[in-house]
Amino acid sequence: MSLLSIQRLTKNFGGLTAVNNVSFDVEQGSVVGLIGPNGAGKTTVFNLITGIYQPDQGAISFEQASLLRLPTHRIVSLGIARTFQTIRLFQNMSVLENVLAGCHCRMKSGILSSMFHFPRQQREERAAIDRALKALDFVGLRDQAENLSKNLSYGNQRLLEIARALGTEPRLLVLDEPAGGMNENETAQLVSLIERIRGMGITVLLIEHDMSLVMRVCEQIVVLEYGSKIAEGSPEEIQRNERVIAAYLGTEDG
């Protein structure tokens, strides 16, 4: 059975159909790419998966359970973590605290134990900091832990978003243009990072415009154009697909 299953998903914004009857599955342990020209509806699909928008039609299920009408934070705690296309870090907080935001949903301390620092709270807090530091180590930002996140370079901010997402201990990681704004060197590191994430058993679904990255890391690719799915398959199949080539080259009859 697939980890994430999207069926006949449709989302309208006023008169615009941003996502039109899209279906695809993401298998456990795979890296899947979602590509398509600007405005194709990729980010909207992510926003539907993570509960930021509700679909007009269709179904989304994760580990056989429907995600419809669940609030975003519930979906995160079920095991889907995301990053944002336009970086959304907690700018004025430290790098470590940004990752602790991700750890939040795996912690339990309530208002009273937070105010009185009961022993259980102290143990949990220590464990969360250790876990956050591990996540920072994993993406290579351990030495920046105490810096404010707004002082990181653009590429490092993207890595920090990934670390924050990993802090939620996800089963599925959803990355929206993780290489956006990265230089070649950083992109190469990102490729190896995605491979290591997959090595941990985390399934990855990513949107990316950098085709060489997509072709290198994804085993399955879904192509959207004007909200509709126009192709799906392995990187080789997608590279040969006439409709995809037409969509990217912008031919009228595609």
Place this chain on the structure above:
Amino acid sequence: MSIHRKNVLGAVFLAILGLLPLFLNSYWVDVLNSIGIYAILGLSLNLIVGHSGLFNLGHAAFYAVGAYTAAILNTHFHIPVLWLLPLCALTAGLFALVIARPIIHLRGDYLCIVTIGIGEIVRIALINNIFGITGGANGIFGISRPSILGLTLRTPTHFFYLILVFTLLTIFLFHLLEYSRFGRALNFLREDAVAAEGSGINTAHYKLAAFVLGAAWAGMVGNIYAAKMTIISPESFTFWESVLMFAIVILGGSGSIFGVLLGAALIVGLPELFREFASARMLVFGAAMVAMMIFRTQGILPPRPRSYDLFETVEGERKA
């Protein structure tokens, strides 16, 4: 500055503060009491405005609910007023829960306007002697003096120590709160609510929790105020009170405990020092606010980033 030096400085400051009533006349002790009360009110509002970024210009309403809870139950049922502290927290907190739930999703400026409305509604309801128990415009008098371990608190100096202890307790607990899952969640909310929700934080819950906790704390201050005055009336809970509390937080430094303490000392204390210029008070106040907005938008003492112990522990033991 080393931790050690900080502790020594703190202890010296506290000792001086604790001895002040011996050297001041009761008028000035009362000024210190006012500063203390507004400091706690400011700290409670700081949870909502400073930490969570939710604009609340009606905080006096929760202060009033606490004060009236204490006054009504004390005068009708003769329950010692300080015993009512938890109950005042409860009524103010519950009131906040009920009114905040439908409005908490509103964006900054809208929330601000609605809270102003709530503050006014509460004040007018009190004036109109709602349920026949608030005493109308005259308020409630004859609240019995509180006593602790057989000592009846009467003089400003007695109340000075009560308020000092309550202030220190508030500072201590709110400081711990800042270094916790709860305190961080409020800040994530303020920084970027969408990202917070997307990181797995129940933003609606924390917005409400910040409101309720801040209100409950203001309710306890209301109790102490009622105990100190022995008479309360709607006049003490006007829109102007809410504005003062808000200004204390913004001027002192949103989200910073020391900032709020300084803000309370300046906003409540300075006008007393410059009594002879009382007529120019509003002018100076306004000018100070304008200058702030231009030169130091984060307040006089903005919060400093939290620091954490970065040494990982391995099964309870320290790793270098």
